[in-house]
Amino acid sequence: MKFRRKERDNVDIPLISLIDVVFILLLFFVVTTTFTRETQLKVELPEASSGTLPEPTELKQLEIVIGADSSYLLNGQALLKSDLDNLMRALQKESEGDNSLPLIISADGQAPHQAVITAMDAAGKLGFSHLRITTVEQPAAPAKP
Template sequence: MKFRQRPQPDLDVNITPLIDIVFLLLIFFMVSTTFKQDFEVSIDLPKASSDERLVDKTLNIAIDPKGTYFVNNEKLESADVAGLKKALQKIAGGNRKLAVIIRADGQTPHQAVIRAMDAARQLGFSRLTFATQQDTE
């Protein structure tokens, strides 16, 4: 007695969903990529204690070892809270959702950093962070 073999159906793998996922991942990684920003003020930043990075439109306050302020690379003539607030208002306009990044040299007096924090807080900026260097060990 001869048994008939059933014809085997062609088994095709549908790769369309795989391609969709790969393109979504590609777009996600392209959008979430960070770019290094160079600043003209030469300061020695303290070492980072975490790997968290901030990516957004920001206001950068750089403070050199002498306590001189630079807001988005523009040197401020006055080193008081009023002058710093005026410069922050000029750059931010009415947008208080911008992140404020304080880039203080490791030798900067603490009072200069506190003054920058006070100026940002008095203007209503709630996203305040400090720039640090990654430890290269």
């Protein structure tokens, strides 16, 4: 007995409706995407022609010291948590809302770059415009005999 094979139907996927769905999804993602605007902290670095210390001023100054382990000290007082929000609260409290005060950032040479950027970000968000980063003068190399 010979059985006839059943002919298979060609299965077609309607691509037109699939393309429509893909374009609608693309449009949805483009419309709902949020774009962040990058903000910049304008820093005017001091110019120094020699390694002399700046003249002491009568104005109150704020100094952030960053340790090698990313710990922060604000005017000699250690912060409990080393995060952006805590640093901003401490700066706001210490400056009493006066963002025209000079702010000095002193970072250890082994401190992570992120810790310095966090301090600069806190200063920028609070509106501090007089920002200094301290360095030490490199000692002169000994003369060769």
